Amino acid sequence: MAEPWLLVAFFFLIAPLLPAAGIFVAGLLAPKKPNPIKESTYECGIEVPDESWVQFKGHYYIFVLVYLVFDVEVVFLYPWAVAYSALPIYAVVEGILFIGILAAALIYIWKKGALVWR
Amino acid sequence: MTFWTDPINWVLQILENLLASWGLNHVLSIFIINFLTVVIYCTMILVFVFFLIWLERKLIARMQDRLGPNRVGPWGILQSIPDAIKIFTKEYITPVGVDKVIYNLAPIIVVASVLVVWAIIPVAPRWFAADLNVGVLYIIAVGELGILMVMMAGWSSNNKFALLGAFRTSAQLVSYEIPMALAMLVPVFMARSMSLNTIITNQSVWNIVLAPVAFIIYFLCSLAEVGRAPFDLLEAESEIVAGYHIEYSGLKFGMFFVGDFLHAFTISVLGAVLFLGGWRGPGAEQYPLLGFVYMTVKIILVYMLMMVVRGTLPRLRIDQMMDFTWKVMTPLMMGLLVGMIIIDSLIVGLSPWLRTGAFLAFNVIGAVITLWALGKHTMPKPQEFPLEDLNAS
Numbered sequence: 001m002a003e004p005w006l007l008v009a010f011f012f013l014i015a016p017l018l019p020a021a022g023i024f025v026a027g028l029l030a031p032k033k034p035n036p037i038k039e040s041t042y043e044c045g046i047e048v049p050d051e052s053w054v055q056f057k058g059h060y061y062i063f064v065l066v067y068l069v070f071d072v073e074v075v076f077l078y079p080w081a082v083a084y085s086a087l088p089i090y091a092v093v094e095g096i097l098f099i100g101i102l103a104a105a106l107i108y109i110w111k112k113g114a115l116v117w118r
Numbered sequence: 119m120t121f122w123t124d125p126i127n128w129v130l131q132i133l134e135n136l137l138a139s140w141g142l143n144h145v146l147s148i149f150i151i152n153f154l155t156v157v158i159y160c161t162m163i164l165v166f167v168f169f170l171i172w173l174e175r176k177l178i179a180r181m182q183d184r185l186g187p188n189r190v191g192p193w194g195i196l197q198s199i200p201d202a203i204k205i206f207t208k209e210y211i212t213p214v215g216v217d218k219v220i221y222n223l224a225p226i227i228v229v230a231s232v233l234v235v236w237a238i239i240p241v242a243p244r245w246f247a248a249d250l251n252v253g254v255l256y257i258i259a260v261g262e263l264g265i266l267m268v269m270m271a272g273w274s275s276n277n278k279f280a281l282l283g284a285f286r287t288s289a290q291l292v293s294y295e296i297p298m299a300l301a302m303l304v305p306v307f308m309a310r311s312m313s314l315n316t317i318i319t320n321q322s323v324w325n326i327v328l329a330p331v332a333f334i335i336y337f338l339c340s341l342a343e344v345g346r347a348p349f350d351l352l353e354a355e356s357e358i359v360a361g362y363h364i365e366y367s368g369l370k371f372g373m374f375f376v377g378d379f380l381h382a383f384t385i386s387v388l389g390a391v392l393f394l395g396g397w398r399g400p401g402a403e404q405y406p407l408l409g410f411v412y413m414t415v416k417i418i419l420v421y422m423l424m425m426v427v428r429g430t431l432p433r434l435r436i437d438q439m440m441d442f443t444w445k446v447m448t449p450l451m452m453g454l455l456v457g458m459i460i461i462d463s464l465i466v467g468l469s470p471w472l473r474t475g476a477f478l479a480f481n482v483i484g485a486v487i488t489l490w491a492l493g494k495h496t497m498p499k500p501q502e503f504p505l506e507d508l509n510a511s
Contacts, residue, residue, distance in 0.1 A: 016230040077303055084310055
């Protein structure tokens with residue numbers, strides 16, 4: 001096991017290839033008898049009025065936005081936790097302050113009403 | 119180096135000698151051996167899914183007082199093989215108006231995103247594919263690839279139910295990722311390392327003893343991550359038919375299920391590694407096969423817990439679920455982290471027993487306060503239900 005990243009690269013190469021090969025082989029074995037009714041979009045048997053790439057209510061995107069901010073900041077905590085024993089005391093306090101800022105952001109979002117599911 | 123003390127490297131050594139005797143270049147032979155290892159490893163994991171599917175069907179059936187698969191092979195253990203043969207010969211129905219590239223890519227990447235996690239999982243001492251020094255970060259990064267692909271599957275299908283499933287995914291999976299990342303920070307903080315091997319070797323006291331609350335939060339979040347009951351809103355059959363994979367058929371549909379089962383298993387493996395001490399146990403260091411046995415027992419423990427939760431609890435409402443992650447788990451996990459950091463910097467030089475006791479006590483206090491606050495604020499007050507009105511009508 002000389003080079004770990006080489007193995008990871010192999011994994012990234014082979015992991016998509018195996019399911020892709022399976023799907024390809026199954027495609028060769030499977031029958032192909034398409035017809036327009038079979039290929040219509042399945043929405044409980046009712047004819048589909050128009051395509052589904054419509055504008056949707058924006059509420060979901062607020063959650064994703066909040067997630068993006070939080071997740072990036074949580075990832076920042078990882079290197080800090082690894083280097084923890086080598087850190088001087090002010091850096092430890094700073095880490096706690098960082099989590100405090102995160103908590104303040106959470107409270108702000110909460111009070112703003114972004115976490116209410118409508 | 120014999121088979122009993124280092125089985126994987128022993129086999130690799132034999133292979134290397136074999137290739138060298140054929141007169142191959144050393145670099146080239148290492149390249150070939152690594153490549154073959156990865157191919158065999160991935161194939162074995164995919165074949166293992168057959169067993170997982172049977173196990174889950176059987177266990178859930180027993181919990182619901184049914185028999186489950188019992189015809190093919192002893193206890194129906196070979197049931198997945200005829201199922202696989204059947205699904206291989208099913209027609210692919212590609213509905214009109216799908217986004218072809220994304221539609222075909224999604225089932226492949228769903229499986230691949232779980233398979234690549236196995237690159238860094240240590241199964242036993244000196245028995246792993248790669249030991250990355252950014253292991254936990256890698257797991258988080260790759261795990262989010264799977265979420266992305268679920269969204270792409272829902273979006274590309276050109277179906278409103280699939281789209282709804284994808285939207286729910288974007289809200290649910292993404293929200294549960296935050297307390298999960300915070301909970302996975304606890305083992306990293308304890309071991310002062312992101313490498314999974316170091317995390318295991320540093321757990322002379324299991325992390326579940328030091329931080330039981332973190333384990334519970336990790337477990338609940340991982341249930342939501344794999345979309346299992348009670349958090350299976352993204353594929354709720356009774357509401358949005360099947361969610362993001364409604365327009366898939368044949369093996370493309372099967373791949374979503376393979377990815378799902380494998381993800382559930384991988385998550386319980388990670389739970390065993392991060393919180394239950396991985397392969398640690400008496401004599402595991404000398405004999406890796408013994409470590410493998412300990413590891414299996416721990417994985418089964420976490421996996422069975424997952425099964426029991428799935429088999430017994432009803433589905434949650436989506437607003438309750440979002441409230442639970444944002445208003446309970448995330449603040450609790452932040453408070454827990456701050457408390458553990460303070461305790462850790464205060465008790466430098468104390469005996470390990472006192473250290474463990476301090477962490478455990480803090481966790482228990484945190485859990486009790488949370489449960490008390492939850493009971494106070496979320497339990498319906500008696501006057502909210504006018505029983506007289508109900509009786510009158």
